[in-house]
Amino acid sequence: MKAVAFAAVTSLVLLFVWERVDIVRIGYHIERLKAQKVLLERERDELQVKLSGLTAPERIARLASDKLGMLQPEKGQVVVINFEPETPANPVAAEGEIRIAKNMVTRRAR
């Protein structure tokens, strides 16, 4: 009986010690993960700043003109037209209008 009691007490003590040690071990692990998280967040921010700088309209425009030889459209080269089919019941006619407009431009441009 005494031996059982001794074993039980010893087990409890060992369990308590093991728990404390494990808490400290996990604590260190958490701190390592936190440090890793901070590093990853820094890397994310650095990439975000780089991306934002690389997509600046000024840079894109410069690359488009200097490297790709692109030009700003001339006066009237871009025409935005409103196209909203008035009656969904007759979509063919509406589509036809657009086609005619395109053909007209293409045909006459030749």
Place this chain on the structure above:
Amino acid sequence: MASPSFRGRRILVACGLSGAFILVIVRLVNLQVMQSAELTVKADRQHQKNVTLEGARGTIYDRNSKVLAMNMDVPSVFGVPASLGNPGTAARNLSPILHVKATELEKKLKQEKHFVWLARKLEPEQGRRLERLGLDGVGVVMEGRRFYPKGPLLSHVLGFAGMDDRGLEGVELRYEQYLRGEKRAVVLQRDALGRAVFPKGLNEEGAAAGHSLTLTVDEVVQYIAEKELDEAVTRSSAKSGTMIVMDPRTGAVLAMAVSPRFDPNTVGALAPDRWRNRALTDTYEPGSTMKAVIAAAALEEKVMTPGSMIYGENGQFAIANTIIHDHEKAGWMTFAQMIQKSSNIGAAKVGMALGEWRVFDYLKEFGFGDKSGIDLPGETAGLLRGPRQWGKRSLASISMGQEVGVTPLQMVTAISAIANGGVLMKPYVVSEIRNGKGQLVAQNMPQAKRRVISADTARTLTTLLEGVVTNGTGGKAAIPGFRVAGKTGTAQKVDPRTGKYSSTLLVGSFLGYVPAEDPRLAMIVVIDEPRGEGWGGVVAAPVFRRVGEQVLNYMGVAVDEPVKLAMAGLES
């Protein structure tokens, strides 16, 4: 049975152990009870570290969520002179990485101090090179630094934050209370080596980052405005230029450009004059653009109709012992022609027909003499004196845009009221504020201040202002495919040497909106002191056209009148 000598030894050992145990107990009581308070404080001091964490400053986005300003942790380098072996060698190793002269670094490292800053807020790459160098006595700490990845884009609106991460100008200053990260004091547990160990609470969060702002500004529209304005200022060798693009239906600012620009990343060396947002801090005499507002008043009060006849006095009109001139001599003209040709004499007569108080009241109604209330710092109210302070010529002068000081922002807000059918809107640049978790904290909604003219008057005036572009002084503002309404302005500046109006120091401007029928853009272009031909119709109107054309294309606004196709020379 044990021998007496063995028993004696047992008693001796038992006594010894008991004595030792009693000593331990006494010591324990002494430590745990008698000195408990004092030792607890000592232990806490060794195991705990109080630190103040500060959340990162909030990010600023444009209306399409493109990053315009954000914080990033960057390395700052310090030296501990006492721990350095050879300051000279360390300085020579550090110099190429920090881009600081070796002699300067050596001087710092030889100081009799425990801690010296060698360089602060460097580029991340410099930090990585320093880590690879691994010098004893040189350490790196991370600090938050504000980055403006687009460089000078929108710099006058964004403003900038200082070395201590506090907003000093522009949106950064105005919204400091939202952008600033939370400051929180936390207690870290440390082990014997000083490393942080298990935190007190697993759910304990770090300091919250500052709120993020979403602007009404579109970075592409801003780029177009800045590019065209810069080119115009350079081309005309002007002192400066300002341009504002506004959505007249809401008062939202789509672009606010000031030339010359500055880079908020390297603001330290610049004079304050360079970062002043002239669009709302500088007043100027608007000249003929003010005639649009006078015309609105005359139409609303039914003092004039488009067909009302006005005599142009053949280009010279005497008033209060002075002579008002017109550049184009005119006899009888209609009110519509007066607007188109921008007749000073006609405007003076319209003003006189309205009378002092009605002119003053309408100017006040349109927002002149008061701050617009835009959410940016440094706005001025301009200069509009009451009629009691006016001289004999003031009514005529004010009617043609003299003796009154306005800001470009006031002018574009006023023209927006005409464009949207008569309602004065409050201009704004920040549309949303969100916290670090992305939750909406506050939202700026379009805010109508008051109705200033009726929708009928606005429609009539739009037709007259279209005439300025189709048949008048603003021909160079015409945008193919769109009906443009606008007004040119050329104001003489007072020569600081003579105190009189100069014939060479001018402010050329163009104010208008497009498409005239259903306006999407209200814009003002102001060119300050252009060289050569300084007329608003010559220096400012072309900027209006170029910006309008590109922005309407970008926004996908459909044409509102037949357009000639350049590729085929055809009409659609």
